[in-house]
Amino acid sequence: MSTIDFRSDTVTRPSSGMRQAMADAPVGDDVYGDDPTVNQLEAKAADLLGHESGLFVTSGTQGNLLAILTHCQRGEEYIAGAKAHAYLEEGGGGAVLASVQPQPVENQADGTLDLDSVRAAIKPDDFHLAITRLFCLENTFFGTPLPMQYLADARNLATEHQLQFHLDGARVFNAAVRCGITPSAIGGMFDSVSACLSKGLGAPIGSVLTGSSDFIKRARRWRKMLGGGTRQVGILAAAGLYALEHNIERLSEDHENALLLADGLLEVEELDVQENVDRTNMVFVSMSESKLQGLAEFMGGRGILITADENPVRLVTHLDIDRAGIQTTVDAFKEYFRKAA
Numbered sequence: 001m002s003t004i005d006f007r008s009d010t011v012t013r014p015s016s017g018m019r020q021a022m023a024d025a026p027v028g029d030d031v032y033g034d035d036p037t038v039n040q041l042e043a044k045a046a047d048l049l050g051h052e053s054g055l056f057v058t059s060g061t062q063g064n065l066l067a068i069l070t071h072c073q074r075g076e077e078y079i080a081g082a083k084a085h086a087y088l089e090e091g092g093g094g095a096v097l098a099s100v101q102p103q104p105v106e107n108q109a110d111g112t113l114d115l116d117s118v119r120a121a122i123k124p125d126d127f128h129l130a131i132t133r134l135f136c137l138e139n140t141f142f143g144t145p146l147p148m149q150y151l152a153d154a155r156n157l158a159t160e161h162q163l164q165f166h167l168d169g170a171r172v173f174n175a176a177v178r179c180g181i182t183p184s185a186i187g188g189m190f191d192s193v194s195a196c197l198s199k200g201l202g203a204p205i206g207s208v209l210t211g212s213s214d215f216i217k218r219a220r221r222w223r224k225m226l227g228g229g230t231r232q233v234g235i236l237a238a239a240g241l242y243a244l245e246h247n248i249e250r251l252s253e254d255h256e257n258a259l260l261l262a263d264g265l266l267e268v269e270e271l272d273v274q275e276n277v278d279r280t281n282m283v284f285v286s287m288s289e290s291k292l293q294g295l296a297e298f299m300g301g302r303g304i305l306i307t308a309d310e311n312p313v314r315l316v317t318h319l320d321i322d323r324a325g326i327q328t329t330v331d332a333f334k335e336y337f338r339k340a341a
């Protein structure tokens with residue numbers, strides 16, 4: 001039985017076209033700068049995101065950590081959302097490995113950080129205090145693109161206070177496609193972007209970090225120190241390159257499927273479906289604790305994989321889920337909620 005896996009967009013498997021591109025990739029030793037496929041991927045990613053240079057990294061976590069290591073010195077700090085991946089879900093790497101203190105600021109419902117609160121969090125020049133160096137945003141945030149006007153205002157704040165400005169753009173291509181703009185319109189506002197190739201874009205591994213040539217040169221040194229300098233890695237970069245060439249525009253299908261799923265689930269009275277006019281590829285639903293209990297198991301029996309430990313339940317669409325899979329899932333939810341509680 002083929003499964004319909006809503007747990008994350010990281011679960012996608014490389015398509016046959018992608019596997020072929022990997023098999024055919026010309027390679028060399030990337031630590032020598034000799035891998036043509038890596039070089040092509042890095043140039044393509046930089047171009048797409050409005051920057052001079054790119055760096056192929058193992059994961060989004062490594063991309064964000066490299067950004068902190070490269071932008072900041074020991075004893076400085078970075079501002080990030082209290083719910084941001086780069087603050088909450090990366091093992092405290094900024095603090096542990098970079099000796100850079102995180103300064104969390106509450107996320108608002110739309111994922112933005114109130115700019116007055118950010119301003120208030122920037123430390124004055126006082127030797128009791130860490131030096132605020134970096135301001136990080138995340139886009140999309142829980143499946144919602146940040147408003148472009150907000151990004152422009154945040155950019156101005158960063159410039160005004162001489163902060164470096166980093167985007168955790170794990171799903172920046174979802175944001176761009178949803179907003180109908182080029183990725184560079186978003187990326188170009190930031191000093192650096194970390195973008196995942198292994199989520200909705202469908203590559204089996206990897207992220208790209210982009211920024212100025214000088215920034216990437218310094219990040220490359222940190223990547224080597226972290227053990228991230230790898231050799232004939234064009235085999236993997238080929239998957240990322242294929243993803244950038246074939247799988248960006250089609251993200252709109254995932255967004256349509258998420259909308260279809262949300263609309264279908266709205267018909268289930270006992271489900272509270274989070275409304276989102278800017279939805280990309282995520283649907284969040286809540287239900288009674290008693291219904292939550294048996295949901296994942298019931299769905300699993302129908303080949304539908306979800307994580308339902310707590311409310312809200314996150315359902316993520318991606319290139320391995322088609323329209324028929326959405327319909328199957330909506331039907332399964334309806335069946336589950338028709339059963340006696």
Ligand SMILES: *Cc1c(COP(=O)(O)O)cnc(C)c1O
Pocket residue numbers: 058059060061062085086138168170171196198207
């Ligand atoms: C997945 C994700 C990351 C990290 O990516 P990994 O490749 O899993 O390390 C960073 N930020 C956000 C918002 C993510 O969703």
